[in-house]
Amino acid sequence: MKLADLAGLLGAEFVTGAEHAEREVTRAFAADLLSDVLAMVQEEGVLLITGMTTPQVVRVAEVMNMGAVLFVRGKYPTQATVEYAAGAGIPLLAASRDMYETCGLLYQAGLRPAKRKGFRLDLPSGPARPAA
Amino acid sequence: MTSPQAPPALRLRRIYEVAPRDLDRAGTVSTEVRRELLALGMSPDVVRRASVVCFEGEMNMVLYSEGGRIILLVKEDRVELLFSDRGPGIADVDLASQPGYSTAPDWARELGFGAGLGITNMEQNSDLFKIRSRVGKGTVVRATILLGVPFF
Numbered sequence: 695m696k697l698a699d700l701a702g703l704l705g706a707e708f709v710t711g712a713e714h715a716e717r718e719v720t721r722a723f724a725a726d727l728l729s730d731v732l733a734m735v736q737e738e739g740v741l742l743i744t745g746m747t748t749p750q751v752v753r754v755a756e757v758m759n760m761g762a763v764l765f766v767r768g769k770y771p772t773q774a775t776v777e778y779a780a781g782a783g784i785p786l787l788a789a790s791r792d793m794y795e796t797c798g799l800l801y802q803a804g805l806r807p808a809k810r811k812g813f814r815l816d817l818p819s820g821p822a823r824p825a826a
Numbered sequence: 827m828t829s830p831q832a833p834p835a836l837r838l839r840r841i842y843e844v845a846p847r848d849l850d851r852a853g854t855v856s857t858e859v860r861r862e863l864l865a866l867g868m869s870p871d872v873v874r875r876a877s878v879v880c881f882e883g884e885m886n887m888v889l890y891s892e893g894g895r896i897i898l899l900v901k902e903d904r905v906e907l908l909f910s911d912r913g914p915g916i917a918d919v920d921l922a923s924q925p926g927y928s929t930a931p932d933w934a935r936e937l938g939f940g941a942g943l944g945i946t947n948m949e950q951n952s953d954l955f956k957i958r959s960r961v962g963k964g965t966v967v968r969a970t971i972l973l974g975v976p977f978f
């Protein structure tokens with residue numbers, strides 16, 4: 695899906711990187727937990743959907759070579775973060791919809807989940823639980 | 827007598843300082859490391875794995891340690907990342923390495939860290955991985971990615 699189409703569908707705005715509006719993102723991953731992004735996404739060019747707006751979000755997107763970051767719930771990054779993303783060539787978009795609705799709309803429009811890494815974290819006993 | 831094999835030639839060495847609790851800069855060593863590896867023409871797989879390992883190691887130093895340094899070594903056959911900090915050390919390394927174990931304070935969780943997956947993920951993305959730690963002294967993590975070795 696082109697970033698421009700995604701923005702149109704969600705009523706999202708480009709915070710920075712509008713010059714990349716024709717960029718295609720083929721898959722998406724939604725999380726506020728950056729460790730999960732680092733642990734589970736294995737493809738490049740993935741759209742990151744998040745409510746987290748720290749500088750670390752953009753740095754994670756950069757080291758994972760992600761296609762764009764979409765902030766949900768009306769969250770907006772600081773100017774320093776925006777400038778960093780612009781320098782790193784990572785488009786940032788902002789939508790006022792919440793995470794659930796955003797993901798639902800994008801899925802309905804054909805944007806599929808990023809392939810998850812077959813991780814040993816997926817323990818046979820179920821999801822990892824905090825140690826007591 | 828066979829002479830010992832010459833050690834693999836060093837292609838690059840970089841040393842980065844990491845300050846404790848510096849959330850404005852946390853993650854910037856990893857983005858630098860990524861740029862260096864890309865500039866050397868390393869494969870996307872190696873670049874991604876090294877960057878992920880570096881990010882988790884860097885965040886741990888920022889969140890939990892008194893600061894330290896990260897050393898990037900690129901040799902003919904491997905990329906090595908060495909994380910060494912000035913303390914406080916980890917009392918039980920096996921426990922700390924378990925997925926899900928975390929002592930992250932609330933302010934770290936609010937930043938999206940503290941799921942207890944960091945060390946596991948570092949290990950998963952490395953071919954060789956070793957943590958040595960002494961309480962009161964500090965922690966040293968060595969993560970090695972071998973080049974030209976198929977990764978699963």
Ligand SMILES: Nc1ncnc2c1ncn2[C@@H]1O[C@H](COP(=O)(O)OP(=O)(O)O)[C@@H](O)[C@H]1O
Nearest residue numbers: 886890891922928929930940941942943944945
């Ligand atoms: N450099 C370090 N110095 C001291 N303690 C550390 C260090 N790195 C990790 N730890 C400890 O190990 C735990 C697990 O680390 P990790 O697997 O990265 O998960 P998380 O950072 O999400 O807690 C941390 O919560 C912390 O208690």
Ligand SMILES: [Mg+2]
Nearest residue numbers: 885886944945
């Ligand atoms: Mg960690």
